[in-house]
Amino acid sequence: MEISPIAYIKSPYKQKFAIPRQPGLVKAALGEIIFEADYADVNCLRKLGEFSHLWLLFRFHETVEKGWTPTVQPPRLGGKEKVGVFATRSTFRPNGIGLSVVENLGWQQQGKELLLRVGSIDLLDQTPILDIKPYIPYADSIPQARAGYAEEAPTKIEKVEFSDSAERQLDDFEEKYPRLRELIISVLIQDPRPAWRHKQPDEKQYGMSLYELNIKWRVESDGIKVLEINLEND
Numbered sequence: 403m404e405i406s407p408i409a410y411i412k413s414p415y416k417q418k419f420a421i422p423r424q425p426g427l428v429k430a431a432l433g434e435i436i437f438e439a440d441y442a443d444v445n446c447l448r449k450l451g452e453f454s455h456l457w458l459l460f461r462f463h464e465t466v467e468k469g470w471t472p473t474v475q476p477p478r479l480g481g482k483e484k485v486g487v488f489a490t491r492s493t494f495r496p497n498g499i500g501l502s503v504v505e506n507l508g509w510q511q512q513g514k515e516l517l518l519r520v521g522s523i524d525l526l527d528q529t530p531i532l533d534i535k536p537y538i539p540y541a542d543s544i545p546q547a548r549a550g551y552a553e554e555a556p557t558k559i560e561k562v563e564f565s566d567s568a569e570r571q572l573d574d575f576e577e578k579y580p581r582l583r584e585l586i587i588s589v590l591i592q593d594p595r596p597a598w599r600h601k602q603p604d605e606k607q608y609g610m611s612l613y614e615l616n617i618k619w620r621v622e623s624d625g626i627k628v629l630e631i632n633l634e635n636d
């Protein structure tokens with residue numbers, strides 16, 4: 403069996419740390435799917451604009467070399483309990499294939515390049531896209547579905563604040579990176595720290611990358627405080 407990517411995605415998430423654990427959690431996570439030459443044909447996208455949401459099938463390219471194990475410890479269970487790989491959305495699985503439903507924000511042609519804008523993504527930058535299909539509510543949405551240990555959306559951090567300097571830096575960068583404030587806040591309220599850190603006092607200063615920015619933050623008694631936002635290489 404041979405599969406080759408139809409496209410690669412440009413994403414604000416440049417590293418695995420702080421990527422939300424599912425799509426839909428961070429609406430301001432905007433991506434651009436850039437089609438490979440063989441598929442950079444507007445005919446392939448005819449009537450795609452009629453669908454508000456799309457399924458993306460993709461390759462967990464960053465972790466696929468690490469293989470898989472029959473059981474995994476999902477963060478939702480505090481990283482302590484083991485469940486079968488097929489009862490999880492873990493990235494460490496046979497074939498390393500990911501599946502996400504995303505918002506369709508429309509396609510556009512830029513010179514020879516054909517690109518499709520998507521929102522609410524949970525994909526790493528440069529992830530190879532294997533296929534795209536429309537999301538079809540009458541078949542795909544099952545309101546009465548049971549979801550075991552993942553029934554409820556994960557609890558969120560209550561408050562995200564910006565220091566005075568982060569606030570100024572945000573003003574500077576928002577022009578270049580649309581919806582940056584919303585992106586930072588909605589990434590942080592998911593609490594990107596490893597599960598075992600959640601219930602402990604934590605004085606650590608964390609850094610995360612979004613676009614070309616490095617964002618420093620720490621946990622305070624009532625939420626998260628963003629300390630600084632700088633260009634990655636400064």
Ligand code: SAH
Pocket residue numbers: 418419421422423424425461462463464465466491492493499500501502503524525526528529530
């Ligand atoms: N919605 C997908 C992904 C769930 S796991 C699915 O159910 O299949 C979500 C995690 O995938 C994110 O936290 C991120 O760290 C990881 N991820 C996203 N793109 C990746 C990639 N290209 N390679 C490896 N891991 C990736």
